[in-house]
Each structure stands twice: as structure tokens, then as C-alpha cells.
Amino acid sequence: MRKEKLIPDARRVVKEYGNSLYRLCSVMTGNREDADDAVQECFLKYVEKAPQFNDEEHEKAWLIRVASNICKDILRKRKHQSFVSLDEIRNLGTSEDNAQILEMLVSLEDKYRIVIHLHYVEGYKAWEIASVIGITEAAVKKRLQRGREALREIYEKEAR
Amino acid sequence: MDFEKIKPAVDEIQLSEIRQERIIEACEKHKKKSFNYKLWIPVAVAAMFVVVIFSPGFIFRASKSADNMEAEAPENGKGFGYLADSYAGEVNDEEIYVAVEDCITQVVVSAQSQTNAVEVKSLFNSGVYRKIYSVIPSQFAWLVDFEEYKKWEKSVSVAGGMAMLQFVEHFGITREEFDYANEAYASYINSTSGCSILGKPANKSEEELEIFNAEVIYSFDKDRINEYYLADYN
Numbered sequence: 001m002r003k004e005k006l007i008p009d010a011r012r013v014v015k016e017y018g019n020s021l022y023r024l025c026s027v028m029t030g031n032r033e034d035a036d037d038a039v040q041e042c043f044l045k046y047v048e049k050a051p052q053f054n055d056e057e058h059e060k061a062w063l064i065r066v067a068s069n070i071c072k073d074i075l076r077k078r079k080h081q082s083f084v085s086l087d088e089i090r091n092l093g094t095s096e097d098n099a100q101i102l103e104m105l106v107s108l109e110d111k112y113r114i115v116i117h118l119h120y121v122e123g124y125k126a127w128e129i130a131s132v133i134g135i136t137e138a139a140v141k142k143r144l145q146r147g148r149e150a151l152r153e154i155y156e157k158e159a160r
Numbered sequence: 161m162d163f164e165k166i167k168p169a170v171d172e173i174q175l176s177e178i179r180q181e182r183i184i185e186a187c188e189k190h191k192k193k194s195f196n197y198k199l200w201i202p203v204a205v206a207a208m209f210v211v212v213i214f215s216p217g218f219i220f221r222a223s224k225s226a227d228n229m230e231a232e233a234p235e236n237g238k239g240f241g242y243l244a245d246s247y248a249g250e251v252n253d254e255e256i257y258v259a260v261e262d263c264i265t266q267v268v269v270s271a272q273s274q275t276n277a278v279e280v281k282s283l284f285n286s287g288v289y290r291k292i293y294s295v296i297p298s299q300f301a302w303l304v305d306f307e308e309y310k311k312w313e314k315s316v317s318v319a320g321g322m323a324m325l326q327f328v329e330h331f332g333i334t335r336e337e338f339d340y341a342n343e344a345y346a347s348y349i350n351s352t353s354g355c356s357i358l359g360k361p362a363n364k365s366e367e368e369l370e371i372f373n374a375e376v377i378y379s380f381d382k383d384r385i386n387e388y389y390l391a392d393y394n
Contacts, residue, residue, distance in 0.1 A: 010187035014180050022175035039175065040183050047187045098169035105166065120166040148163065155161040 010047055017060060018043075020122065021067045027117045028071035030106040038074060042067040061132045064122075068114055068133060075110055104154045112147030115140055192343075284318045292370045293389040294323050299344040304331045321382045322389060324372055335378055346371045 021042060025035035045066055053059040105113060114133060118124045126144065130137040282294040301309045312330055320326045328338065349369055376388045 010191065011184050014184050014187070018175045018180050018183065019173075023170050023173045026173045027170060036179065040186055043183055043187050044190045047191045095172065098165075098172050101165055101169040105170075116166065117170065120163055121170045148161075151163070152161045 010043065013046060013059070013063070014043055016056075017063050020060070021063055023121060024064060024067055024114075024117055025071055027102070027105055027113060027121075028068065028110060029074055034071075034074050038067060038070045041070050045070075061128075064118070064132050065134070072110065100158070104151055104158070107154060108147055108150055112143055112150060115143045116147045116151070119144055283313060283316045283323045287318065288391055289322075289386070289389045290370065290391045292324075292372065294318070296323055296327050297341075297345045297348070299341045299348060300324070300327065300333075300338075303333060303337050303341055322377070322385050325377055325380070325382070325385055328377060329380075335374065338372075338374055338378070342372050342374060 018039065022035055022039050025038040025042075026032070029035050029038060042063060046063065051062060053062065105116065108116065115129055118129045118132065119126075124132065126140045127137045129140045133140075282291065283296065284294050296309075296313070308331075312327070316323055316326055327333065349371065373388065376385055379385070
């Protein structure tokens with residue numbers, strides 16, 4: 001009987017979750033360089049800690065949680081310059097229309113940004129988001145509601 | 161505001177192939193670095209332990225003139241006392257064993273590796289082949305379940321061909337795993353025996369410094385392997 005692999009397969013996880021984590025980090029940080037750094041740091045942590053997972057969902061949830069914590073650290077460090085320009089958003093490689101949507105998303109408070117992202121982009125349900133980011137389901141629902149309201153407000157302001 | 165537009169907007173963001181490859185490369189480097197770090201920290205701690213053991217007071221105790229040790233340390237004919245004793249302890253959750261035999265200190269990290277971490281023993285009489293033909297270093301044994309390995313070790317014979325070939329075939333070791341273990345083995349040899357500017361250490365034969373040739377072994381061609389590992393004196 002072969003032993004469970006102690007050393008995770010970096011190639012598999014990067015290929016499988018690289019895009020997904022990069023999107024999350026881009027939305028969280030709002031710029032390409034920080035997103036790049038955050039994604040790389042997340043995978044390095046994965047290789048270093050070599051955690052054992054029950055299944056792929058468990059693995060993905062762990063990576064999302066680590067990536068979001070890294071992004072929060074990055075945001076904390078650059079607190080004095082929280083503004084992200086539209087140029088930086090365009091630099092993420094999106095079209096003009098989508099850049100505007102992203103700009104609105106990035107301008108949300110980070111606690112709303114992550115739940116909106118996990119719900120609308122990754123398709124997680126409230127209880128799943130709760131277990132991934134470690135808050136209650138009720139808190140997730142509240143943040144989703146307030147995040148949506150904030151997005152609507154920004155949208156209406158832009159439309160005027 | 162149509163929230164359904166969020167997903168297609170975010171989905172446009174892609175991590176480029178080049179960037180993915182760079183991250184993979186960084187992970188591989190980091191994996192090796194952290195592997196060495198994990199391996200060498202307990203060894204360094206053990207080495208410090210050895211220094212403490214061989215402090216002047218301890219050497220005096222172990223010398224042949226020490227009355228209280230005479231019964232345990234009979235003369236071995238080389239002018240040195242024979243001392244077969246071991247010291248066990250726990251450092252950083254790892255079990256460290258220090259064994260002294262024939263005045264040679266052996267440091268073994270973890271109970272699992274106690275039998276084969278330091279000494280690479282021949283699994284059978286390799287006859288006309290070089291030493292490496294009949295050994296499985298612990299860096300390879302660690303790739304598989306230890307109990308399974310011990311069971312398999314008993315069944316190996318020279319009739320089955322090179323020990324490493326039998327090991328690879330029996331446990332289905334991939335080339336990637338093999339290369340990884342071979343690299344760790346090379347690093348182990350280099351760190352323990354090393355090579356001086358004047359050539360190999362005087363107390364080591366070239367056979368003892370040899371690592372496995374993956375190309376030859378993964379040809380799975382017994383004749384080629386047997387010919388490659390023939391000892392020079394044949």
C-alpha cells in the first residue's frame with residue numbers, strides 16, 4: 001500500500017485553481033502586481049504546509065481562505081493608498097465595459113467584496129461562504145445584502 | 161444593477177500560462193528548500209547533541225582506562241575500547257538516536273528511520289556488481305509505507321535483478337518520485353562524505369559515493385542495467 005503523498009503537487013493545484021485564485025486576488029487587491037504576489041504566496045504556503053484534504057472542495061476552500069487572508073494583509077499594508085485607479089483595473093486584462101463593473105466591485109469595502117465575489121463568481125451559497133471565510137451564515141447574508149445595496153448605489157451614481 | 165454581469169466581467173481576468181509556469185517553478189524551488197530545511201534542522205540539533213556527548217568528560221568516561229566502563233567496553237584489538245550504547249531523546253517532536261559503535265558515532269532521526277537512515281545496507285550479496293546494485297537508501301524507502309517496505313525487503317533476492325529495479329517495479333515508483341529521492345540521496349552523500357579538493361575522502365570508496373542512474377534503471381532493461389552496474393574489477 002502506497003503512502004498518501006506528503007508533498008502536494010504544485011502543478012496540479014496551480015493549473016486547477018490558479019485562475020480562480022487570481023480572479024479573487026485581483027478583485028480583492030484591485031491591481032495586477034498585488035494579485036500576482038498574493039497568488040504566488042498562497043501556493044507557496046500550500047507547498048510549505050502540505051495540508052491533507054478530504055476532497056477537492058476542501059482543498060479549494062483552504063486556498064481561498066489563505067488567499068483572502070494574504071489579500072487582507074496586502075490591503076492593510078497599503079491602507080494609506082486604498083484608492084485603485086481605473087487604469088489599474090483595465091490593466092487586469094478586461095474589456096472597457098467589464099472594467100467599469102470591476103471598478104465598482106473593487107470600490108466596495110473588502111468585507112463585502114469577498115462575499116459578493118464568492119457568491120456571484122464562484123457560485124458559493126451563503127453557508128459555504130461562511131465556512132470558507134470563517135463567519136456565521138447570518139453575517140454572510142447580511143454582507144451580501146449590504147454589498148448589493150452598495151453596488152446599486154455606486155451604479156446609480158455612475159449612471160447620473 | 162444587474163448582478164449577473166459580475167461573473168462574466170471577473171471571468172475575463174486570466175492568469176497567463178507563463179505566469180502559471182513561473183509560480184510552479186517557484187513552488188518546486190520552495191518545496192526543495194523547505195524539504196532540506198525540515199531534514200537538516202533535526203540533524204543539526206542531533207549534531208549539537210553529539211558535541212555535548214563528546215565533551216572531555218564524556219570521552220574520559222568512554223576511554224578504556226575508565227574503570228566503570230571496562231566491563232562494557234572490551235578491547236577490540238585496535239587499541240580502542242568497544243562501546244555499543246545508544247542514547248535516545250526527543251527534539252522538535254522528532255526522536256533522535258545517537259549510537260556509538262567502534263568509536264564511530266551514528267545519528268539517526270526518527271524511530272522509523274532508525275534501521276536505515278545512516279547505514280545503507282546490502283539487501284543481498286551482489287556478487288559481481290557494484291555496491292549500489294543491492295542497496296535501497298532510506299531516501300527511497302521513505303517514498304513508501306515503512307511496514308510494506310520492511311516486508312518487501314525480506315523478499316528481495318539477487319535473482320530478481322538490481323534491488324532498486326525491483327523496488328521501483330514493486331511499488332510503482334514514478335520517475336518524478338525517483339528523481340526527487342535520488343537528489344535527496346545525492347545531497348545526503350555530499351553532506352556526509354563530500355569531496356575534498358584532493359578528490360574523494362580517503363575513507364570512502366568510489367562505490368560508496370555513487371548515486372543511481374535513472375536513465376538506466378527506467379529503461380527496465382535488466383541486461384542493460386546488469387551490464388551498467390558491473391563492478392570495475394570484473
